[in-house]
Amino acid sequence: METIIQAEDLHFSYPAVEEGTTPVVLDGVSLEIEEGSFVAVLGHNGCGKSTLAKHMNAILLPSGGTVYVDGIDTRDEDRLLDIRRTVGMVFQNPDNQIVANVVEEDVAFAPENLGVPPDEIRQRVDDALKAVNMYAYREHAPHLLSGGQKQRVAIAGVIAMQPRCVVLDEPTAMLDPIGRKDVLRTIRTLNRERGVTVVLITHHMDEAAQADRLVVMAKGKVIADGAPKAVFSRVEELRKVGLTVPQTTALLWELRREGWDVPLDALSDEECAQALYQLLQ
Amino acid sequence: MALKDITLGQFFPGNSVIHRLDPRTKLICVVLYIVALFLASWFVSYTLMLLVLAGSIALSRVPPKSILRGLKPVLFIVVFTAVLNLLYTPGDTVLARFWIFTVTLEGVSRAFFMVVRIMMLISGTFLLTYTTSPILLTDGLESLLNPLKKVRVPVHELAMIMSIALRFIPTLIEETDKIMSAQRARGADFESGNLIQRAKALLPLLVPLFISAFRRADELATAMECRCYHGGEGRTRLRQLKYKGADYAALLLFLAVTVAAGVLGHFGL
Amino acid sequence: MDPIIETKNLTHTYSVGTPFEHTALDGVDFAAYPGEYLGIIGHTGSGKSTLIQHLNALLKPTSGTVLFQGTDIWSDPKLTKKTRFQVGLVFQYPEYQLFEETVYKDISFGPRNMGLDEKEIDRRVRAAAYFVGLRDDHLEKSPFELSGGQKRRVAIAGVIAMEPKVLILDEPTAGLDPEGVESILGNIREYHQAHNATIILVSHSMEEVARSVDRLVAVNDGRIPFQGAPREVFQHGDELERMGLGVPQLTRVFHRLRAMGVDIDPSVYTLDQAKSAILSKLKGEVG
Numbered sequence: 001m002e003t004i005i006q007a008e009d010l011h012f013s014y015p016a017v018e019e020g021t022t023p024v025v026l027d028g029v030s031l032e033i034e035e036g037s038f039v040a041v042l043g044h045n046g047c048g049k050s051t052l053a054k055h056m057n058a059i060l061l062p063s064g065g066t067v068y069v070d071g072i073d074t075r076d077e078d079r080l081l082d083i084r085r086t087v088g089m090v091f092q093n094p095d096n097q098i099v100a101n102v103v104e105e106d107v108a109f110a111p112e113n114l115g116v117p118p119d120e121i122r123q124r125v126d127d128a129l130k131a132v133n134m135y136a137y138r139e140h141a142p143h144l145l146s147g148g149q150k151q152r153v154a155i156a157g158v159i160a161m162q163p164r165c166v167v168l169d170e171p172t173a174m175l176d177p178i179g180r181k182d183v184l185r186t187i188r189t190l191n192r193e194r195g196v197t198v199v200l201i202t203h204h205m206d207e208a209a210q211a212d213r214l215v216v217m218a219k220g221k222v223i224a225d226g227a228p229k230a231v232f233s234r235v236e237e238l239r240k241v242g243l244t245v246p247q248t249t250a251l252l253w254e255l256r257r258e259g260w261d262v263p264l265d266a267l268s269d270e271e272c273a274q275a276l277y278q279l280l281q
Numbered sequence: 282m283a284l285k286d287i288t289l290g291q292f293f294p295g296n297s298v299i300h301r302l303d304p305r306t307k308l309i310c311v312v313l314y315i316v317a318l319f320l321a322s323w324f325v326s327y328t329l330m331l332l333v334l335a336g337s338i339a340l341s342r343v344p345p346k347s348i349l350r351g352l353k354p355v356l357f358i359v360v361f362t363a364v365l366n367l368l369y370t371p372g373d374t375v376l377a378r379f380w381i382f383t384v385t386l387e388g389v390s391r392a393f394f395m396v397v398r399i400m401m402l403i404s405g406t407f408l409l410t411y412t413t414s415p416i417l418l419t420d421g422l423e424s425l426l427n428p429l430k431k432v433r434v435p436v437h438e439l440a441m442i443m444s445i446a447l448r449f450i451p452t453l454i455e456e457t458d459k460i461m462s463a464q465r466a467r468g469a470d471f472e473s474g475n476l477i478q479r480a481k482a483l484l485p486l487l488v489p490l491f492i493s494a495f496r497r498a499d500e501l502a503t504a505m506e507c508r509c510y511h512g513g514e515g516r517t518r519l520r521q522l523k524y525k526g527a528d529y530a531a532l533l534l535f536l537a538v539t540v541a542a543g544v545l546g547h548f549g550l
Numbered sequence: 551m552d553p554i555i556e557t558k559n560l561t562h563t564y565s566v567g568t569p570f571e572h573t574a575l576d577g578v579d580f581a582a583y584p585g586e587y588l589g590i591i592g593h594t595g596s597g598k599s600t601l602i603q604h605l606n607a608l609l610k611p612t613s614g615t616v617l618f619q620g621t622d623i624w625s626d627p628k629l630t631k632k633t634r635f636q637v638g639l640v641f642q643y644p645e646y647q648l649f650e651e652t653v654y655k656d657i658s659f660g661p662r663n664m665g666l667d668e669k670e671i672d673r674r675v676r677a678a679a680y681f682v683g684l685r686d687d688h689l690e691k692s693p694f695e696l697s698g699g700q701k702r703r704v705a706i707a708g709v710i711a712m713e714p715k716v717l718i719l720d721e722p723t724a725g726l727d728p729e730g731v732e733s734i735l736g737n738i739r740e741y742h743q744a745h746n747a748t749i750i751l752v753s754h755s756m757e758e759v760a761r762s763v764d765r766l767v768a769v770n771d772g773r774i775p776f777q778g779a780p781r782e783v784f785q786h787g788d789e790l791e792r793m794g795l796g797v798p799q800l801t802r803v804f805h806r807l808r809a810m811g812v813d814i815d816p817s818v819y820t821l822d823q824a825k826s827a828i829l830s831k832l833k834g835e836v837g
Contacts, residue, residue, distance in 0.1 A: 046697070084508075091500065091504060097500065100444065104519070105519065111519075112518055113509040143451040161509065173724075242727065243728055254821065255829075273810065279832070280828070463641045466709070467712070469659075469663060470663070493646055
């Protein structure tokens, strides 16, 4: 598998506001994202996960260490557009990333910036809107859409750049359950059907559980990295850094503490029910 | 009353001949129309203008009522200027005299045409905004002003600012509504008191609104950069503006009307 | 017991007479009782926000009445204003309303509008700050220097400082991480106990309401399709799912278990309930 994003011993601290107070946000992060994978980055607020995300398309540049996007050092200013069109970024608040006041005009924004010919823009816009299931709304005004719909338009706006990787920074934090579900479904489809690499930054356990790979961050460091099932079974470690585990894992963990032999990696409703079933038989 | 009930950017979506005209055509026609209005001087020329306006409204299928409703807010100014003209225009044919005022025939006619001119001017520009989506209007303006780039007028940037403003007006109105409700829930009173008290009472509304607007601007700028925005250079557009047959016809018609109004006006008709 | 606040046949229609006319509430009878911890669930656009804004007189009913301690809150303008102080409403993302130079001043905004004297304002500001876990040295800071979670606490303290008899919170934990969620919910619980106040928690997280509230009211399409103890409400799993809400994860797991033929009560909804249900089942079989 090809590596699309690679961080090597990445350090970052914001410029000091006062003398001597430079809070270290990223403290030696090394990470490789493989092309086509679905990676979730989990951590509580202020653990550095959003800062890490912003390094993935050169919005922020490392204070120490290096980030490569498709082999390009993100410090290479001449290749900035290449970096940005390779790794698209979706943010938390959908309202603040929609530029135009017609849905399709907004989705066209990135291809327009890239100087794509009008006929091809039209194709890309239609295609991107269909990919997020918002084609029927192409002539609507964004402010009249629901939060989940707006966020899907924002995703389409990034897809229209035809990036190989999409980084989503807490895309569901401001959405209601329906919106969250729709957005997650969209993300999964992009990954599975279009082979777009997805990096999902989140603090929702159930969202993280859907990824192929889960990276847990605390205090600017990666403290766990692996398949969600494996990571979530480390209940105590996760709790120590202020994270909870899905309710299913929590229940199995409690039972285990009482001395019952249950697997900790039964994440989904079905697996958990199965595990309990076997225990009770 | 909820602030979001206020209708902004009074665009009436539609598919009439007027709607389909290129925004640049409409902008140029409106400019010609305004020039013609100022050249017109007497019944003949004004009748011509009225026919042009009525014809355009009819073709646009915008209900005339909506146009009239748009005139309401400016009614006061119109009446005020009319009264001033009526009372202060000197002339030979005195119609009435009371206290320090003299009403002359010249005054009556001047006030009358002033009212008609302002009303027609406003109706015409309203027809433009009613039949052209704000985004097309911005595109049209950008394209028309393009030559100014040569003299270093940041045309693209101005157009971008305008379209972003249009995009965020509804969002900020909604936000204002929310913050007002929240401060009311803490006992804020936006309605009573004298002017100074009222201005002071706005602080709990304005401070959060500004902070939020700056935060939004900051986030939007980042999001735009992420989508490869780097100014107007090398930018293409999804929607290409193109003059069609109807556009040339409209432009010719309005040019002819302007010339006609100028000639008629010159002879005092 | 008489309700502390109730609505009778409450209907609210937005933008009457325009093409955007929309009935958000349709003949709603709602009641909250003194000292209870009530949850309101409903998806965006269900009418729940409209409902809570009627409870503290921010919105006026199109028809129907809102009664606070048995009196129509719109019967007298003085009463209307008083209701705003007695029914405290914390909006979603309340940190976006902060405006004062210091945390102290911001929290005192409500009490000052109530016309209290300085001494009482000071007592209330400090008490409210204490409830939400703000330290004394936070009080003189600018609210804009604080972290997101702390800003939210300041905003909540701003409403608590009015010492309302009914405290309504709209999605108070939205966007917070698990630690932040825990601590805010803990603060609310403490306020509930210390003041014996009525708490109304609006949320779309079933797990969150499940472990906090005594009673649940579901709002959908401007009506209240069901209400009752969480256990009863969560029995309507399918309907809740259709309303875009769903039930807590463990309730789903237990429904599955039951479908698999295990004789177990599927109405559990918290971790503790689930654990003890399984354990007692295991002990029953062993012993």
